Amino acid sequence: MEIIVQTKEMQRRAEQRRREGMIIAFVPTMGYLHEGHLSLMREGRKRGDCLVASIFVNPTQFGPAEDYNRYPRDLKQDLKLIQRVGVDICFTPSVAEMYPDGFQTFVEVERVTQSLCGISRPHHFRGVTSVVAKLFNIVKPHLAFFGQKDYQQLIAIKRMVKDLNMDIEVVGMPTIREPDGLAMSSRNAFLNQKKRKEAARLYRSLVKGKELFAQGERSAATILQEVRRIIEEEKSADIDYVKICDAHTLEDIEEIKGEAIIALAVKMGKTRLIDNIILKEE
Amino acid sequence: MEIIVQTKEMQRRAEQRRREGMIIAFVPTMGYLHEGHLSLMREGRKRGDCLVASIFVNPTQFGPAEDYNRYPRDLKQDLKLIQRVGVDICFTPSVAEMYPDGFQTFVEVERVTQSLCGISRPHHFRGVTSVVAKLFNIVKPHLAFFGQKDYQQLIAIKRMVKDLNMDIEVVGMPTIREPDGLAMSSRNAFLNQKKRKEAARLYRSLVKGKELFAQGERSAATILQEVRRIIEEEKSADIDYVKICDAHTLEDIEEIKGEAIIALAVKMGKTRLIDNIILKEE
Numbered sequence: 001m002e003i004i005v006q007t008k009e010m011q012r013r014a015e016q017r018r019r020e021g022m023i024i025a026f027v028p029t030m031g032y033l034h035e036g037h038l039s040l041m042r043e044g045r046k047r048g049d050c051l052v053a054s055i056f057v058n059p060t061q062f063g064p065a066e067d068y069n070r071y072p073r074d075l076k077q078d079l080k081l082i083q084r085v086g087v088d089i090c091f092t093p094s095v096a097e098m099y100p101d102g103f104q105t106f107v108e109v110e111r112v113t114q115s116l117c118g119i120s121r122p123h124h125f126r127g128v129t130s131v132v133a134k135l136f137n138i139v140k141p142h143l144a145f146f147g148q149k150d151y152q153q154l155i156a157i158k159r160m161v162k163d164l165n166m167d168i169e170v171v172g173m174p175t176i177r178e179p180d181g182l183a184m185s186s187r188n189a190f191l192n193q194k195k196r197k198e199a200a201r202l203y204r205s206l207v208k209g210k211e212l213f214a215q216g217e218r219s220a221a222t223i224l225q226e227v228r229r230i231i232e233e234e235k236s237a238d239i240d241y242v243k244i245c246d247a248h249t250l251e252d253i254e255e256i257k258g259e260a261i262i263a264l265a266v267k268m269g270k271t272r273l274i275d276n277i278i279l280k281e282e
Numbered sequence: 283m284e285i286i287v288q289t290k291e292m293q294r295r296a297e298q299r300r301r302e303g304m305i306i307a308f309v310p311t312m313g314y315l316h317e318g319h320l321s322l323m324r325e326g327r328k329r330g331d332c333l334v335a336s337i338f339v340n341p342t343q344f345g346p347a348e349d350y351n352r353y354p355r356d357l358k359q360d361l362k363l364i365q366r367v368g369v370d371i372c373f374t375p376s377v378a379e380m381y382p383d384g385f386q387t388f389v390e391v392e393r394v395t396q397s398l399c400g401i402s403r404p405h406h407f408r409g410v411t412s413v414v415a416k417l418f419n420i421v422k423p424h425l426a427f428f429g430q431k432d433y434q435q436l437i438a439i440k441r442m443v444k445d446l447n448m449d450i451e452v453v454g455m456p457t458i459r460e461p462d463g464l465a466m467s468s469r470n471a472f473l474n475q476k477k478r479k480e481a482a483r484l485y486r487s488l489v490k491g492k493e494l495f496a497q498g499e500r501s502a503a504t505i506l507q508e509v510r511r512i513i514e515e516e517k518s519a520d521i522d523y524v525k526i527c528d529a530h531t532l533e534d535i536e537e538i539k540g541e542a543i544i545a546l547a548v549k550m551g552k553t554r555l556i557d558n559i560i561l562k563e564e
Contacts, residue, residue: 011449019301104393105411105445110386129387130446137447163387164412165419167293 001083003090007098007138010091014052014140022049026141028132031055032072032186033081036176040145041085043173052139053082054091056098060106061127072189091139098134107133109156109163112250116152116263117274120240128153129160136166144168149175149183151261151276155250175275177203183275190271198234199268205230205242206277209262213279218256220244231266240265240272247278283365285372289380289420292373296334296422304331308423310414313337314354314468315363318458322427323367325455334421335364336373338380342388343409354471373421380416389415391438391445394532398434398545399556402522410435411442418448426450431457431465433543433558437532457557459485465557472553480516481550487512487524488559491544495561500538502526513548522547522554529560 004010017024025048027040037053044051055078062068075092082090106126113125136144146154154172161170176184181203182196191199209227217223224242231237245252247259256279263276286292299306307330309322319335326333337360344350357374364372388408395407418426428436436454443452458466463485464478473481491509499505506524513519527534529541538561545558 007447011447015449019303021301102441103445105389105391105442107387107389107415107446110388112386133389134445134447137449140449159384160387163385163416164389165289165293165416167297167419167422 001079001087001090003079003092005091005093005097007093010052010089010093010138011140013089014138017050018140023143024048024050024052024139024141025143025145026135026139027051027053027087027145028135028139029053029055030057030071030186031078032074032189033078034176034184034186034188036147036149036184038081038085039176040147040173041082041087043171044143044145045086047143047171048141050089051087052089052091052141053087054093054135054139056091056093056131056135058098058127058131059095060099060130061124063121063123066121067187067190072186091135098131106130107160107164109159112152112155112159115245115250115252116241116243117265118152120265125153125156129156132157133160133164133166136168141168143171145171145173147175148172148278149185149275151263152250155248181207183273185273187271187273191268195236195268195271198236199273201231201234201237202264202266202273202275206262206264206275210277210279213256220252220254220256220260223256223262227262227264231264236269238267240267242266244279247280283361283369283372285361285374287373287375287379289375292334292371292375292420293422295371296420299332300422305425306330306332306334306421306423308417308421308426309333309335309369310417310421310426310428311335311337312339312353312468313360314356314471315360316458316466316468316470318429318431318466320363320367321458322429322455323364323369325453326425326427327368329425329453330423332371333369334371334373334423335369336375336417336421338373338375338413338417340380340409340413341377342381342412343406345403345405348403349469349472354468373417380413388412389442389446391441394434394437394441397527397532397534398523398525399547400434402547407435407438411438414439415442415446415448418450423450425453427453427455429457430454430560431467431557433545434532437530463489465555467555469553469555473550477518477550477553480518481555483513483516483519484546484548484555484557485559488544488546488557491526492559492561495538502534502536502538502542505538505544509544509546513546518551520549522549524548526561529562 025044180200242264307326462482524546542561
């Protein structure tokens with residue numbers, strides 16, 4: 001496995017691979033890798049000739065009061081894991097390499113980033129889409145893989161790719177879960193044993209919501225009431241939002257038609273967790 | 283010459299040319315072509331193996347009270363001209379092809395777009411950088427050519443390319459002028475004979491400013507006073523701005539050091555004209 005830290009070198013290598021007719025598959029990450037990330041890389045390995053993973057904790061997607069500095073990092077362990085799944089190139093630039101002095105350009109996807117997490121994290125998605133646009137221009141992939149756990153991020157990136165005519169296929173992959181159902185996330189490392197156990201409640205609440213839907217319930221309010229009830233049984237769970245929205249526009253809906261999602265963000269102590277489940281008629 | 287109207291087809295063709303090892307040179311335009319545009323294409327012809335020109339009057343860079351609808355158009359004449367300079371592919375998409383329903387993504391360069399024209403045309407540069415980002419992703423050029431007449435646009439695009447790691451060389455080319463010095467512009471077509479004659483005053487004022495600089499004057503205020511005086515001799519000239527700024531950051535300067543520009547925007551009747559001249563110690 002090759003490790004590249006310079007953007008220009010990554011571009012040269014990518015251009016070379018494309019000229020050789022190779023399909024470049026790309027998995028951008030912020031590191032502290034778990035099975036969720038690795039599942040994306042395994043799919044990338046299957047579908048690409050050259051598999052690139054990036055590890056970069058992107059400062060512009062964290063708010064000033066958020067956890068950029070204490071976001072978990074373990075490059076040595078990450079490199080071991082990605083080598084094992086067959087990554088060809090690991091791109092791991094410094095902050096100064098990605099944001100040199102004078103940087104002032106942002107990519108902003110407007111409507112789909114304004115609901116859900118966009119309310120409590122106002123500049124988050126602007127940071128995400130900007131860094132992903134940069135990474136796409138550096139890695140020049142044909143295919144890029146993102147997890148459905150970060151559903152709004154996935155929709156925003158798909159929208160950006162379509163709107164800016166990026167010639168890239170964005171592939172959304174299923175959320176990988178712990179045995180008790182908790183969605184895998186690097187931030188789970190922040191949970192103490194007690195909070196970790198309580199956190200499984202989030203997925204249980206989503207599954208219950210989906211059951212109601214499967215039984216024919218179509219009122220968002222009725223389903224949300226039950227989902228919230230399950231979460232609120234745990235006194236220390238602090239709900240940021242629990243919403244049912246259209247799966248494409250992310251606009252709130254009252255009656256479920258077509259494809260929808262139940263999406264939630266809940267603080268367990270200091271740790272903010274997100275999760276979602278898709279509601280779709282079979 | 284091939285004419286392409288679909289983004290996907292243009293991408294396929296560009297990818298094919300790149301795979302063949304060709305250098306793609308690109309000149310984006312809004313049509314109604316003049317010698318300024320053609321000079322860019324001639325340079326592109328010299329430096330590229332495949333020369334692409336686009337003709338697209340971009341609605342998102344016009345303000346609601348601006349001249350999008352009456353912007354001059356003459357596709358038939360344009361196609362004749364670009365064929366003559368040796369363009370290989372003319373990309374001329376419809377508005378619906380570039381901005382389908384649901385479009386909501388913009389590229390915004392922040393600081394360098396806030397001064398000069400950014401004040402009286404608040405969303406103009408956002409429209410420019412967004413459409414140029416789209417065109418770059420569609421045409422996939424190695425080289426792209428822009429005129430220095432639109433100096434702030436050139437700086438904003440260079441900044442975007444650098445900040446978003448677009449692997450493209452942006453080439454700025456000298457302003458092409460009419461025999462009396464007026465900078466060539468599609469909007470000159472709006473001037474009646476009298477206004478057209480008066481408009482030559484703008485370049486004369488810039489030349490006078492540059493002469494003062496050459497004679498050793500370094501106070502921006504002193505030079506600007508003389509430039510304004512020459513413009514204001516013509517009663518019907520309505521100055522939007524006349525400024526001296528740093529040639530890279532576009533921030534106003536009081537004392538000229540390093541590279542600077544005198545930039546102006548003046549309404550001659552209903553027609554807003556811009557021009558600039560570079561001040562640089564030999």
